Amino acid sequence: MDFSQGLPAKKGPLDGITVLDFSRVLSGPYCTMVLADLGARVIKVERLATGDDTRAFGPFVEDDSAYFTCFNRGKESIALDLKSPRDRQLVDRMLAEADVLVENFRPGVMDRLGYGAERLAQSHPHLVYASISGFGQTGPMSDLPGYDMVVQAMGGIMSLTGWPDAPPARVGTSFGDLSAGLFAVIGILSSLYKRTRDAQGSRVDIAMLDCQAALMETALATYDVEGKVPTRTGDAHPSLSPFEAYDAQDGRFIIAAGNDQLFMFMADALGSPQMALEPQFLSNAQRCRNRPALIEAIQAITRTAPIAHWIDRLNEAGVPCSPINTIDKLFEHPQLAARNMIIQVQGEGGRAFRTAGNPIKLNAYADIDVTTPVRAPGLDEHRERILSQLMSPTGDYAPATGAFDESLLKEAI
Amino acid sequence: MDFSQGLPAKKGPLDGITVLDFSRVLSGPYCTMVLADLGARVIKVERLATGDDTRAFGPFVEDDSAYFTCFNRGKESIALDLKSPRDRQLVDRMLAEADVLVENFRPGVMDRLGYGAERLAQSHPHLVYASISGFGQTGPMSDLPGYDMVVQAMGGIMSLTGWPDAPPARVGTSFGDLSAGLFAVIGILSSLYKRTRDAQGSRVDIAMLDCQAALMETALATYDVEGKVPTRTGDAHPSLSPFEAYDAQDGRFIIAAGNDQLFMFMADALGSPQMALEPQFLSNAQRCRNRPALIEAIQAITRTAPIAHWIDRLNEAGVPCSPINTIDKLFEHPQLAARNMIIQVQGEGGRAFRTAGNPIKLNAYADIDVTTPVRAPGLDEHRERILSQLMSPTGDYAPATGAFDESLLKEAI
Known part of the structure; x- marks a missing residue:
C-alpha cells in the first residue's frame, strides 16, 4: 500500500x-x-x-x-x-x-x-x-x-x-x-x-x-493410549538410549546415538568397539532397559578426557553430539x-x-x-x-x- | 490448483x-x-x-x-x-x-x-x-x-x-x-x-x-550488555517476584504477581494484607532482593490449605496463578x-x-x-x-x- x-x-x-x-x-x-x-x-x-x-x-x-x-x-x-x-x-x-x-x-x-x-x-x-x-x-x-x-x-x-x-x-x-x-x-x-x-x-x-x-508433542496421545502420565526425564530422551548428557573430564556433554548403527559408531569413537557387542546393549530396547549400566560404561571412558576431545572424535564418526553451551558460547559459534x-x-x-x-x-x-x-x-x-x-x-x-x-x-x- | x-x-x-x-x-x-x-x-x-x-x-x-x-x-x-x-x-x-x-x-x-x-x-x-x-x-x-x-x-x-x-x-x-x-x-x-x-x-x-x-529471548543481549552468563532459575522468573511456584498443602502452584498492585491483591487474597506493607517487600526490586524471606512469608500461609483453595481466591482477586498441571489434566480442562x-x-x-x-x-x-x-x-x-x-x-x-x-x-x- x-x-x-x-x-x-x-x-x-x-x-x-x-x-x-x-x-x-x-x-x-x-x-x-x-x-x-x-x-x-x-x-x-x-x-x-x-x-x-x-x-x-x-x-x-x-x-x-x-x-x-x-x-x-x-x-x-x-x-x-x-x-x-x-x-x-x-x-x-x-x-x-x-x-x-x-x-x-x-x-x-x-x-x-x-x-x-x-x-x-x-x-x-x-x-x-x-x-x-x-x-x-x-x-x-x-x-x-x-x-x-x-x-x-x-x-x-x-x-x-x-x-x-x-x-x-x-x-x-x-x-x-x-x-x-x-x-x-x-x-x-x-x-x-x-x-x-x-x-x-x-x-x-x-x-x-x-x-x-x-x-506437547505426543504427551497427550501417550496418556490417552497408555494411561501413563508422562513426567520429567532430566536431560534424557524418554525412549532412546544413548540420548542424553554424559560426564567428561571437564563437564557434561550430549551424545545422541539413537539407533544401533550410531551406537556402534559411538562405541568405536570412544575406543571401545566391544561395548556395541555386549548382550545387554544390543538393541535400543535393551539399552533403555539397562540405562544405568550403559551410562556407567560410557562415563568410565568419557570421564578420562575433556569434552572437546570427545566431540571431535564423535563428529568424525558421524555421531550426533554437542557440548551443553552456555549463552556466551553462541557469540563465537562458527555456524551461527x-x-x-x-x-x-x-x-x-x-x-x-x-x-x-x-x-x-x-x-x-x-x-x-x-x-x-x-x-x-x-x-x-x-x-x-x-x-x-x-x-x-x-x-x-x-x-x-x-x-x-x-x-x-x-x-x- | x-x-x-x-x-x-x-x-x-x-x-x-x-x-x-x-x-x-x-x-x-x-x-x-x-x-x-x-x-x-x-x-x-x-x-x-x-x-x-x-x-x-x-x-x-x-x-x-x-x-x-x-x-x-x-x-x-x-x-x-x-x-x-x-x-x-x-x-x-x-x-x-x-x-x-x-x-x-x-x-x-x-x-x-x-x-x-x-x-x-x-x-x-x-x-x-x-x-x-x-x-x-x-x-x-x-x-x-x-x-x-x-x-x-x-x-x-x-x-x-x-x-x-x-x-x-x-x-x-x-x-x-x-x-x-x-x-x-x-x-x-x-x-x-x-x-x-x-x-x-x-x-x-x-x-x-x-x-x-x-x-533465546533476551539471554544473548543480557550477556552482551552486562557480561553475566545467564543461568538456570528453576521455576522462578529471573527478575520478577513473586513469580514462581509455592507450596500448598497438597503440592506446588504458581503465583505470578509481578507488579506492586498485583502483589497487594495477592496479599489480600492470602488473607495477609499487611504483607504488602512490609518495608522489605515494598517494591519488585526489594522483593527480588529478599526473595527467600518472601517465599517463606507466602508459604507460611499457602501451606495451610490445598491448591484449589488458593487458585479460587487468587482468581477472584485477579492475580495470575495456576496449578502445575500434569498432562492428564489437559483432557478435562474447561478452557481447552x-x-x-x-x-x-x-x-x-x-x-x-x-x-x-x-x-x-x-x-x-x-x-x-x-x-x-x-x-x-x-x-x-x-x-x-x-x-x-x-x-x-x-x-x-x-x-x-x-x-x-x-x-x-x-x-x-
Whole structure:
C-alpha cells in the first residue's frame, strides 16, 4: 500500500505490508518483530509518556532498555492518547492504510477502546486483525490474565521439564509468549494469503494456552493410549538410549546415538568397539532397559578426557553430539556466525549490542546486515513522518470512519 | 490448483494449495501438519515398504503408531521408489502440480536424488521449496546431523532450563524440532504471499540451531550488555517476584504477581494484607532482593490449605496463578475444551485417540470437528487417487521434466 512511500526499500516477502501494532511486552512484539524481519512496515502505537512497559525493563544500555530494543528492532513508533478525539482520527486514518492489526490486551479492552474486531470488520473489511491473549477470546477463562509463567504451568510443559527427583522447572525462555507469537504470525500470513484471493480480512485469535497444548508433542496421545502420565526425564530422551548428557573430564556433554548403527559408531569413537557387542546393549530396547549400566560404561571412558576431545572424535564418526553451551558460547559459534544469526541492535541513543537475528532464510532476500545495527525506535520517534503521510491535501486529517461512544472509554484500562 | 479436484472441499485459508512432503520424523511433518490444519492438501511421499520412520515408533494403537498418527493427520500418502524411473516420472508430474515442497533430509541428499532446490528452481520456478535441517544448507557445520537433543544443548536452552543446583535439563518437549517446524511454516507462507505478486517460488532454508538462537529471548543481549552468563532459575522468573511456584498443602502452584498492585491483591487474597506493607517487600526490586524471606512469608500461609483453595481466591482477586498441571489434566480442562483444542485422530486401522488440535483460530473457518477423528494415512493409501489424477489423456504419464543423472543415485541415502 502507498502508506510506505518515501521509506527506504525494504527487503523481504512482506514488503508493502503495513502492520499497526498495539501490542506490548513480549508475545505481540515478538510476532511483529518477525513480520518486520520479513519486510513488513510495523508502526508501533504506544501509550503517551511511558510507551511499551518494556521500555522500563532492564538490562539497560545507557538510557535504552535492551529488552525493548531486542524485540522492537526495525519498527516505527508513534505515541497516541487513544482517548483523545484528535488521536482517534489519526488511528482511523492509519487503520484505513493498514493491512494487519496486532494487539495483546486482555479480551474486551480493544472493544472498550472502540477498536474491537467486530467493529473494525465492518469499517475496515480488508484488515487482518490478530489478537494474542492468555486464554483466547472465547471460553470460560477468557477474561483471566495469562502470563507466560501461568500457561507454562497450566499447559503441562512444566510437569515435563526438569529432573524427576526435583520440582517441575520452567522452560528457560518465555516459551509461552514466544510460541504464541509464532502461531500468530502463521495466522496472519495465512490470512494475508487468503486475502489475495477474496479481498477479505480475517480475525486471528491466538491463545497462549492453546499453543502450549499444540506443542506437547505426543504427551497427550501417550496418556490417552497408555494411561501413563508422562513426567520429567532430566536431560534424557524418554525412549532412546544413548540420548542424553554424559560426564567428561571437564563437564557434561550430549551424545545422541539413537539407533544401533550410531551406537556402534559411538562405541568405536570412544575406543571401545566391544561395548556395541555386549548382550545387554544390543538393541535400543535393551539399552533403555539397562540405562544405568550403559551410562556407567560410557562415563568410565568419557570421564578420562575433556569434552572437546570427545566431540571431535564423535563428529568424525558421524555421531550426533554437542557440548551443553552456555549463552556466551553462541557469540563465537562458527555456524551461527556463518548463518548471520548474531546481529546488532541499537536503541534511540545507546550503543549497539548483539542479539539473535532472523532464522527464516529466503533465497531472494539478503540476511539482516550483521555489520550495521538495526534500530529500535525511540518513543514517538516517527510521529512527524507518519503525520505528514496521513495529512490530507487540505492540511487536515480526513474524517474518522465509524462512530465511537466516548462513555465506553471509562472502562478501558 | 486443479490437482485437488475431486476431493472434498477443505476449510482453511490454504485451500487449493498442494504440498509435496518428503519429510520424515518430526520437524517436517509438524510443519506440514500445520499447513494441513490450515486447509492445504499435503501429499506425503514415503519410502517403499517402511514409510516414515515414525510408523515404527511407539506408543501403538493396535497396529498404528500413535506418534505417526499425531503428526500426519489429514495428509495423504503415496509410497515411491525414488530410484525407479517410473516413480521419478510420477514425482515430476506431482511437482508440476505442487505449490510447496517440504523436506528435512541432511543437506545434499535431495540434490543427490535429483530433486535439489537449484535444479527444481529451473524446472519448477513456481515452487516454494522448504528445507529443515539441524544446521542449515550453508556454513561449516551444515553436513553434521542435528537432532533435537543436539540443538537444545548447542543453542543454549539447556543451560537455562532446570534448577541451578542440578545439571541442565532438556525442555520437556522437542522444542528444537517443533520450533523449526513453525519457522518453516512462516517461511513458506511468506513465500506463498510473495508469489501472489511476482509468480516466483522461493527457497526456504531453516536450521534448527538458528531457531534455537532466535528463541533465546533476551539471554544473548543480557550477556552482551552486562557480561553475566545467564543461568538456570528453576521455576522462578529471573527478575520478577513473586513469580514462581509455592507450596500448598497438597503440592506446588504458581503465583505470578509481578507488579506492586498485583502483589497487594495477592496479599489480600492470602488473607495477609499487611504483607504488602512490609518495608522489605515494598517494591519488585526489594522483593527480588529478599526473595527467600518472601517465599517463606507466602508459604507460611499457602501451606495451610490445598491448591484449589488458593487458585479460587487468587482468581477472584485477579492475580495470575495456576496449578502445575500434569498432562492428564489437559483432557478435562474447561478452557481447552471450549476452544476445541482436544481433538481425535485415528490411524489406518486402529481406534481413535486424543491429541491437541489447531491453535490458529480464524473467524472464517470452523475448528477441527472434535467429534470426528481426523485420519492419518496408511502407507501408500492414496496411490490410486493420486495416480488417476495424474494420468494424462493418453493413459500414460506425461514426460518427465529435466534430465537426471542416474549415477548420482548411488550416493543418496
